[in-house]
Amino acid sequence: MKAVLLKESNKVVVEELSIPQLDKGDILVEMKACGLCGTDIEKMHGQYTAARPVLGHEATGIITEVGEDVDGFKVGDRVFPHHHTPCYSCHFCKHGSETMCSSFRTSNLDPCGFAEYFRVPAFNIHQGGVLKLPGSVGFEAASLIEPVSCCIRGLNRCGVSSGDSVLVVGAGPMGLMHLQLLKQLGAQVLISEVNPVRLAYAEKLGAHQVYDAAKVDVPSTVRKDTDGRGVDVALVAAGSPKTIVQALKSVRKGGTVCLFGVPIVGSVLDYDFSNIFNSEISIVSSYGSTERETKEALRMIEEHRIDTASLITRRFRLEEFEKAVETAMKGDSLKIVITP
Numbered sequence: 001m002k003a004v005l006l007k008e009s010n011k012v013v014v015e016e017l018s019i020p021q022l023d024k025g026d027i028l029v030e031m032k033a034c035g036l037c038g039t040d041i042e043k044m045h046g047q048y049t050a051a052r053p054v055l056g057h058e059a060t061g062i063i064t065e066v067g068e069d070v071d072g073f074k075v076g077d078r079v080f081p082h083h084h085t086p087c088y089s090c091h092f093c094k095h096g097s098e099t100m101c102s103s104f105r106t107s108n109l110d111p112c113g114f115a116e117y118f119r120v121p122a123f124n125i126h127q128g129g130v131l132k133l134p135g136s137v138g139f140e141a142a143s144l145i146e147p148v149s150c151c152i153r154g155l156n157r158c159g160v161s162s163g164d165s166v167l168v169v170g171a172g173p174m175g176l177m178h179l180q181l182l183k184q185l186g187a188q189v190l191i192s193e194v195n196p197v198r199l200a201y202a203e204k205l206g207a208h209q210v211y212d213a214a215k216v217d218v219p220s221t222v223r224k225d226t227d228g229r230g231v232d233v234a235l236v237a238a239g240s241p242k243t244i245v246q247a248l249k250s251v252r253k254g255g256t257v258c259l260f261g262v263p264i265v266g267s268v269l270d271y272d273f274s275n276i277f278n279s280e281i282s283i284v285s286s287y288g289s290t291e292r293e294t295k296e297a298l299r300m301i302e303e304h305r306i307d308t309a310s311l312i313t314r315r316f317r318l319e320e321f322e323k324a325v326e327t328a329m330k331g332d333s334l335k336i337v338i339t340p
Ligand SMILES: [Zn+2]
Pocket: 037, 038, 039, 057, 058, 146, 147
């Protein structure tokens, strides 16, 4: 079978491997669709702090084999298997930091999500990480469960409520997923972005205000559009330190900045930190998601509350992986899905 592997030099190769053997409690899934995430590309560039970078964590497919002692799943089930699951019993899990659980990043799809077949470890199954897909939810749409679930967790952590004004910095796939979720929460969404193609998508998906960050000074324009106040929440769905500063300068006194995009390791902000205190700004970050959010994401996709069709704009086969990455880096497409 084919699998996309990340080699030591950060080089990506499509390799021929044997189909993984199951241990007790594992399942084998034939991949049908797996989204390409910005963090996959960061891993390729060595800009990510994972101990063992595994590519492909937005995978869906059909169970083709079940190990000994697997309850509740059978061959032929269509599933979304979460690549990481918390233990739900350690100090972090019991204090609401489930994605900081030491078990969370240690158990993963084997060899990865970008493979014709992958093994889902017993731990992930046991912790409720595998969701069965309703017949009405296609594999491509289901590949958005993981990214949508991360957005849901981020918004819950920021405490966005109806009537809030929210600036989303970055109109890539994640920014546009946030836009859709925020609109359902009854928030007024402003979006800033430099890429004209993505700005057009933000407009099409119903942003209240769309700012071309290459042309306007976003913080002062945001203030103008919010009676001089600034937004209640500024959500950073991009990775550069500049976008974080843009969010800090656009939020109102007493407001919240939500860090969602991944800044590269070693990022330093050019920002006067005394403002954080003087303006009582809260900074909240959000990493990954748990089954609470993956279930909610699946429900929203099933109920067509997320427009998955407009978010997925390109598809590539496993052997075209390099081309998919090049396309993603150009930035004029939205979500890219890899199929076998
Ligand atoms: Zn992702």
